[in-house]
Amino acid sequence: MCGIAGYLGFREAYPIVINGLQRLEYRGYDSAGIVLVNEDKLTIHKTKGKVSDLKELVINKNTEANLALGHTRWATHGIPNNINSHPHISNSGNLVIVHNGIIENYNTLKKELLTRGYTFQSETDTEVLVNLIEEVKTRKNCKLGKAVQLALKSVVGAYAIAVVDVNATDEVIVARLGSPIAIGIGANNSEFFVASDASPFIEYTKDAVYLEDGELAIIKKEEDIVIRKINDDSLVEPDIQELQLNLEQIEKGGYDHFMLKEIHEQPNAILDTYRGRLLVDQDIIKMGSVDNNIAKFLNAKRIIIVACGTSWHAGLVAEYLFEDLARIPVEVEYASEFRYRNPIINKDDVVIAISQSGETADTLAAIKLAKSHGAFVFGVCNVVGSSIARETDTGAYTHAGPEIGVASTKAFTTQITVLTLIALKLGNLKGELSNSQFHKYIQEMSLIPSKVAETLKVNAIVEEIAAIYKDAPNCLYLGRGYNFPVALEGALKLKEISYIHAEGYPAAEMKHGPIALIDESMPVVVIATKKGHYDKVVSNIQEIKSRKGKIIAVVTEGDTIVKDLADHTIEIPFSEEAFTPLLATIPLQLLSYHIAVMRGCNVDQPRNLAKSVTVE
Numbered sequence: 042m043c044g045i046a047g048y049l050g051f052r053e054a055y056p057i058v059i060n061g062l063q064r065l066e067y068r069g070y071d072s073a074g075i076v077l078v079n080e081d082k083l084t085i086h087k088t089k090g091k092v093s094d095l096k097e098l099v100i101n102k103n104t105e106a107n108l109a110l111g112h113t114r115w116a117t118h119g120i121p122n123n124i125n126s127h128p129h130i131s132n133s134g135n136l137v138i139v140h141n142g143i144i145e146n147y148n149t150l151k152k153e154l155l156t157r158g159y160t161f162q163s164e165t166d167t168e169v170l171v172n173l174i175e176e177v178k179t180r181k182n183c184k185l186g187k188a189v190q191l192a193l194k195s196v197v198g199a200y201a202i203a204v205v206d207v208n209a210t211d212e213v214i215v216a217r218l219g220s221p222i223a224i225g226i227g228a229n230n231s232e233f234f235v236a237s238d239a240s241p242f243i244e245y246t247k248d249a250v251y252l253e254d255g256e257l258a259i260i261k262k263e264e265d266i267v268i269r270k271i272n273d274d275s276l277v278e279p280d281i282q283e284l285q286l287n288l289e290q291i292e293k294g295g296y297d298h299f300m301l302k303e304i305h306e307q308p309n310a311i312l313d314t315y316r317g318r319l320l321v322d323q324d325i326i327k328m329g330s331v332d333n334n335i336a337k338f339l340n341a342k343r344i345i346i347v348a349c350g351t352s353w354h355a356g357l358v359a360e361y362l363f364e365d366l367a368r369i370p371v372e373v374e375y376a377s378e379f380r381y382r383n384p385i386i387n388k389d390d391v392v393i394a395i396s397q398s399g400e401t402a403d404t405l406a407a408i409k410l411a412k413s414h415g416a417f418v419f420g421v422c423n424v425v426g427s428s429i430a431r432e433t434d435t436g437a438y439t440h441a442g443p444e445i446g447v448a449s450t451k452a453f454t455t456q457i458t459v460l461t462l463i464a465l466k467l468g469n470l471k472g473e474l475s476n477s478q479f480h481k482y483i484q485e486m487s488l489i490p491s492k493v494a495e496t497l498k499v500n501a502i503v504e505e506i507a508a509i510y511k512d513a514p515n516c517l518y519l520g521r522g523y524n525f526p527v528a529l530e531g532a533l534k535l536k537e538i539s540y541i542h543a544e545g546y547p548a549a550e551m552k553h554g555p556i557a558l559i560d561e562s563m564p565v566v567v568i569a570t571k572k573g574h575y576d577k578v579v580s581n582i583q584e585i586k587s588r589k590g591k592i593i594a595v596v597t598e599g600d601t602i603v604k605d606l607a608d609h610t611i612e613i614p615f616s617e618e619a620f621t622p623l624l625a626t627i628p629l630q631l632l633s634y635h636i637a638v639m640r641g642c643n644v645d646q647p648r649n650l651a652k653s654v655t656v657e
């Protein structure tokens with residue numbers, strides 16, 4: 042996700058917009074840019090790096106303007122560099138745009154525009170959009186607002202945009218589908234603010250309109266804002282709200298911590314990650330980096346996964362996915378061990394490196410080792426242009442947006458999303474999954490964002506459970522099959538943000554020692570969802586109960602058997618066994634979050650930890 046900030050009014054626009062961008066850097070910080078609009082001139086300054094680098098770039102330059110649009114980028118298409126930075130300008134030099142979102146059909150649109158003589162400087166989907174708007178405006182000989190509306194009708198994807206025409210510098214056109222945009226309204230329409238959230242303008246006005254999906258706004262100085270529906274041009278009565286949030290609350294989306302915000306972002310993060318890849322209506326999974334290397338994947342004798350921490354847990358889920366759905370042998374390695382143990386790596390091995398930050402030193406070293414043995418290395422990263430993204434032969438990005446909380450949450454579920462898509466695609470191509478099985482899986486995958494949103498409703502129940510166990514000295518997490526890695530991940534979450542010692546085990550492993558730990562002071566979190574060796578897990582629960590362990594069970598909604606056995610049950614929606622990790626992990630994220638808050642821990646920056654471990 043990216044940050045947009047704009048101003049139209051009587052004040053100097055530059056300081057308002059640049060400060061607004063700094064407040065939006067939690068949304069992305071790969072590059073930053075601003076366009077200053079005067080009577081007949083668009084002046085664009087943009088650079089790779091942070092907003093502070095943009096400020097450096099603009100020092101001693103004329104920044105006078107009463108209209109400006111700014112952007113801080115989280116790269117999705119095109120690596121972070123000056124050319125790919127926003128704002129983007131149309132071929133004529135008349136139109137300029139800032140955009141947050143993903144245009145899925147930008148390649149198709151770009152090809153069409155190329156045939157019409159348009160040229161492109163950047164690799165971005167945004168530059169395609171601004172030229173599409175220009176093409177429509179020219180062909181229809183219409184005003185900017187109508188051109189934007191008509192152009193957006195042929196766009197597939199998500200966007201929040203602000204567009205300006207140098208020949209009409211008293212207005213800004215704003216539109217939204219899938220990405221947030223707020224419009225701050227000054228007294229008597231004397232000034233307007235446009236931003237991804239209200240943080241850039243909260244000190245200037247508390248009156249704001251939040252565009253809804255499919256809406257376009259025409260903002261003109263000294264006039265009432267006009268809002269229309271993009272699809273049918275019908276007028277929408279602006280819903281002007283008086284904001285009650287303070288600055289810090291706005292940056293965290295109204296949540297108390299970035300971690301909680303990011304837990305709740307998971308439905309959209311998963312949706313954004315499979316957007317343009319999971320094409321249910323065409324019954325296909327489209328992933329260029331996999332398609333272009335499909336022989337390597339299909340001929341792989343083995344997949345080696347290298348990662349650390351939560352990403353290593355995602356790798357363990359992938360082991361079940363690839364072996365279950367695509368029948369490809371998998372080895373999952375701690376990158377820190379792999380890099381030093383002189384491993385056997387063959388040329389027909391496919392190595393998958395998983396990393397949220399794309400900067401983890403051990404994972405980077407493991408990649409280099411694998412490449413030195415001639416293996417093909419595929420990256421799953423959340424940061425475009427990161428070291429790991431550049432070092433791997435190719436890869437697929439998660440589109441989780443920046444993950445600010447040190448404890449990884451949406452990165453974990455979006456990593457699993459990418460890996461699930463690959464496993465399903467390979468399983469179908471290898472004939473391990475029939476077309477009907479494949480179709481059933483991708484149908485269910487398309488329901489996962491809504492099922493994750495449904496699962497998030499357990500928050501209140503989990504908070505009550507957290508209050509009971511917040512002072513427990515230890516905690517065990519148990520799961521079987523696909524849910525064994527989820528148990529490990531749940532234990533890591535609790536450890537790293539509440540500092541309670543926790544361990545994850547395969548549920549059946551209890552009898553080989555850990556069961557000696559069970560007594561009435563030991564809370565045991567058991568993932569006991571339907572399918573997934575359910576009956577065996579019920580037996581494990583009974584073993585724990587007979588030793589007076591306190592059982593917190595994550596069950597499939599409607600479960601009655603475990604409900605009678607466990608001290609607490611948390612119900613999650615039913616899904617395919619292979620997709621259960623995407624749902625079962627949510628209550629465990631919330632449990633660790635609430636316990637940490639109740640223990641007064643620093644949830645977003647836990648002691649001794651860093652968001653990216655760039656050292657050995």
Ligand code: AGP
Pocket residue numbers: 349350351352395396397398399400401404447448449450537651652653654
């Ligand atoms: C997880 O909550 C931790 N923040 C940590 O284990 C993290 O997953 C690990 O350091 C790997 O980071 P990466 O995904 O950026 O490579």
